[in-house]
Structure formats: C-alpha cells, structure tokens
Amino acid sequence: MQTIGLIGGMSFESSAVYYRLLNEMVRERLGDLASAELLLYSVNFEEIVVMQKAGDWAGAAARLGDVASRLETAGAACILICSNTMHLVADEVASRVSVPFLHIIDETAASLKAAGCKRPLLLATRYTMEHGFYTDRMQRLGLDIAVPEAADRTTVHDIIFNELCAGKVLESSREKLMRIIERERAAGADSIILGCTEICLILDPDNLPLPGFDTTKIHATAAIDFALRQTAVA
Known part of the structure; x- marks a missing residue:
C-alpha cells in the first residue's frame, strides 16, 4: 500500500x-x-x-x-x-x-460524466462558486456548471463558514439548502455537486431530489x- x-x-x-x-x-x-x-x-x-x-x-x-x-x-x-x-x-x-x-475537480468530473450528468449544480464556498477556477475546469472537462443566484450563494457560503466549519449542523440550514436545490432543479440542474468538503456533514448525497456527488x-x-x-x- x-x-x-x-x-x-x-x-x-x-x-x-x-x-x-x-x-x-x-x-x-x-x-x-x-x-x-x-x-x-x-x-x-x-x-x-x-x-x-x-x-x-x-x-x-x-x-x-x-x-x-x-x-x-x-x-x-x-x-x-x-x-x-x-x-x-x-x-x-x-x-x-x-x-x-x-x-478533486478532475475526479468529480469523471464521476459526473460516468453517471451521464451534464448540468450539475455547484454548492460551495463563495470563492469556489465565483472565482471561475472550478466552473472553467469543469467546462474544459465537458460539463456545464450551474451556480445559485447571488443571495443563495451568500446563504451557502455563510452556512459553510459560520456553521459547518465550526461543527454546527442545523436543521434550519439544511432546509435552506434544500430550497436552493429545488429552485435550481426547476431552472434545469440535473445533479448536485457537494462542492465543499464540509457539505457532506449536512446533506446526504443519496437523499436529494437530484443525483448527488459528494466531492469528499x-x-x-x-x-x-x-x-x-x-x-x-x-
């Protein structure tokens, strides 16, 4: 080994x-x-x-x-x-x-493509959702990434930094994330990237309304x- x-x-x-x-x-x-x-x-x-x-x-x-x-x-x-x-x-x-x-992006892209997903929703920190390094690399690998609207990006970022990174897992925040997912599903997302290594603490990729991919x-x-x-x- x-x-x-x-x-x-x-x-x-x-x-x-x-x-x-x-x-x-x-x-x-x-x-x-x-x-x-x-x-x-x-x-x-x-x-x-x-x-x-x-x-x-x-x-x-x-x-x-x-x-x-x-x-x-x-x-x-x-x-x-x-x-x-x-x-x-x-x-x-x-x-x-x-x-x-x-x-981590290459490995996640391979998993998404193997599952036939083309338009995944990225849930992550503001840096990951907004700086372009993630979406650009995914695009080069053949995937069209969706990100939440600005207010929802702030919500996701704050849940990660203010709660998950501090060991807090709140049901009210899980409900907020699920509402964001529902909005993006209606807008055309076909899968969900748990694109922060802490998000698996609050969302179960196997219990989502779309196929979930836990990057961790x-x-x-x-x-x-x-x-x-x-x-x-x-």
Whole structure:
C-alpha cells in the first residue's frame, strides 16, 4: 500500500471525514484490521482564512506548496488538498512536488460524466462558486456548471463558514439548502455537486431530489484507488 499525503485542516471538520473514509475504505477492501497508510499535515485554518479574505492567493499557494513538499519528503506517494476552495491554487501546489497530485475537480468530473450528468449544480464556498477556477475546469472537462443566484450563494457560503466549519449542523440550514436545490432543479440542474468538503456533514448525497456527488468521498476513493493500485502493480 502506498502512503497518501493529505493537506488538511481546511477545516479540520472535513479532514476528520477524510481520515474516517480513507480508513473505512481500506478496511472494506482488504478486510480484518487493515487501515490506510497516510500522512496528514493539518494547517491552522484561521491563517488560511485571513489569506482568502485578503485575496492573498499567492501567499496561500506558497503555504500549501510548502506543506506538499514536506509531505513528499516524509514519504507521501501522492498528494491531496482536502478542500475544494483551496484547489484555486492547485496548479501551484502540484508544481512543488514530483509525486502525483490528485485533483478533486478532475475526479468529480469523471464521476459526473460516468453517471451521464451534464448540468450539475455547484454548492460551495463563495470563492469556489465565483472565482471561475472550478466552473472553467469543469467546462474544459465537458460539463456545464450551474451556480445559485447571488443571495443563495451568500446563504451557502455563510452556512459553510459560520456553521459547518465550526461543527454546527442545523436543521434550519439544511432546509435552506434544500430550497436552493429545488429552485435550481426547476431552472434545469440535473445533479448536485457537494462542492465543499464540509457539505457532506449536512446533506446526504443519496437523499436529494437530484443525483448527488459528494466531492469528499469521491476524492477519498481516488486516493485509495491510487494507493492500492500502485501496491498491486508493485
């Protein structure tokens, strides 16, 4: 089994989900007491949030790139950023390492296309929904992304940062998200991307009015596929 390198802490709530999923997947595939070989570097999210709010994406890229390099030096055979938003600097981070970088957008696009979806609704932070890096990359991969209207984008962003990242899961917020989904379904969305690694804490992708795609689980599955495939080849 190859060692998986995780850049986590953004937020630690979703990093904990990654850790659980990775180990559960290995146990399911290998049985008995098998668990994942991984290295987790958890950053101080507050420092990253300050950079996000200031638009200091170069600083964020340098910080995460340094973490990626440390993980590779420590023995990671692949690198993951455990955050959709911070894939805004994915190219810069990937350039800092020689091992494979597993891109959450690419893995999610592959899952959507395999399911025959063409017009997914993206629910994510404001940075992910508005900066273009996500929708542009998805478009290049053959998918036409829908995003909520401005007021709904603010609602989704605030639920993520003010509640989910702080470990709060409120039924009233789940209801708000479901109303947003219904509006976008009426506007033509054919599926839903849980495009923030915390959204799986409040929305069950298998209990939505449209097919749901949990980016956290998709990303974790790609990491385990890599780690175990490389082992099989060796």
